[in-house]
Amino acid sequence: MDRWTEQLSEYLDESLPRAEREALDEHLATCAECRETLDELRRVVDRARGLDDRPPSKDLWSGIATRIGSGTAIVSIDRARAPARSTRRLSFSIPQALAAGIALMAVSSGVVWLSLRSPASGQQAADPGRSIDMPAAWHQMDSSVDPVVANLRKTLQVNRAQLNDSTVRILEKNLAIIDSAIADARRALDQDPNNNYLNHHLADVVRRRADLLRRVSTLGVRT
Amino acid sequence: MAASGDATAFERLYRAHVARIHSLARRMIDADEADDVTQDIFVRAWEKLSTFRGEAAFGTWLHRLAVNVILARRKTVGISRQRHDPREDALEGVGSRPVTPDLGVDFEGAMATLPEKAKQVFVLHDVEGYTHEEIATMLDIVPGTSKSQLHHARMALRRHLRD
Secondary structure (H helix, E strand, O other): OOHHHHOHHHHHOOOOOHHHHHHHHHHHHHOHHHHHHHHHHHHHHHHHHOOOOOOOOOOOHHHHHHHOOOOOHHHHHHHHHOHHHHHHHHHHHHHHHHHHHHHHHHHHHHHHHHHHHOOOHHHOOOOOOOOOOHHHHHHHHHHHHHHHHHHHHHHHHHHHHHOOHHHHHHHHHHHHHHHHHHHHHHHHHHHOOOOHHHHHHHHHHHHHHHHHHHHHHHHHHHO | OHHHOOHHHHHHHHHHHHHHHHHHHHHHOOHHHHHHHHHHHHHHHHHHHHHOOOOOOHHHHHHHHHHHHHHHHHHHHHHHHHHHOOOOOOOOOOOOOOOOOOHHHHHHHHHHOOOHHHHHHHHHHHHOOOOHHHHHHHHOOOHHHHHHHHHHHHHHHHHHHOO
């Protein structure tokens, strides 16, 4: 490729410096081959921009639903394979969820403590790429989460008779710990409302609480 | 509601965006991996929903996340492939396949034969509209390299569109 050809893409994208563009303009006026190449490159770009998006040939949602722990795929598979083991499955799944809750509580307390220690924590966001406008987004989500959590708690109460007593005790104890951690984070945000890390952390804790409640209440129904 | 862990709401988002995400995956990675990668992207999006700030459109946020997932996967898989398929400069044969009535599909077929880096830059710039600066950051290269790869990809693909 000669020097003129090498510049044709940038010329097409209008990103060539002015002097080089003017020189190439003069060259193009006298070079049919370069004009033809430029036209071909333009067609390539037009074709790329005009490509249509096509959905996958098969539905991928069921695989996604299974992996994110929603839907009925996991339940139906478990029941089809080993219906008599549903109680064992419950005793395996809840400790996992509760362990997550305990870990969440520990991390949450640490984060809140660390965030409040620094007077300038609002300027020390964990991700420097995030701007200081999380509160609006958080409050939007917060208002949509509370009804969800309330409904899940209600479902859990309805189904608690189907869980064994020790499981219920452990579950309620851990939910109380998580609630306490959330309350701590909210208090911290009252003092430092623009702290991105706290905002993201609180959103994450609340989402995890909803996940935990949803999972356990669903298991209650399954058992 | 999807941000609060509502899987039904998230499924609606999946239905609305899967064509674009799957097309991106298909163009940047082998077509036979696109299904798996698309699933990975939506699972990652579910896990990361709490970081979505609602400033940009959800589609924009999801698309950027998808690019990151694809590039991370490409990096992992590409290392082993390059050992036995060193085609980084093999642009000569690109676009030489015959034109078929379905020009869109055939053009994508020609894109698929581009060397890895040239294909990534071409898809990100000419199909998806990212700037060279953004691409340079994503691919950990300098903008000049992105421009050069783009030009070589276009030069290879122009043969495909000749009458």
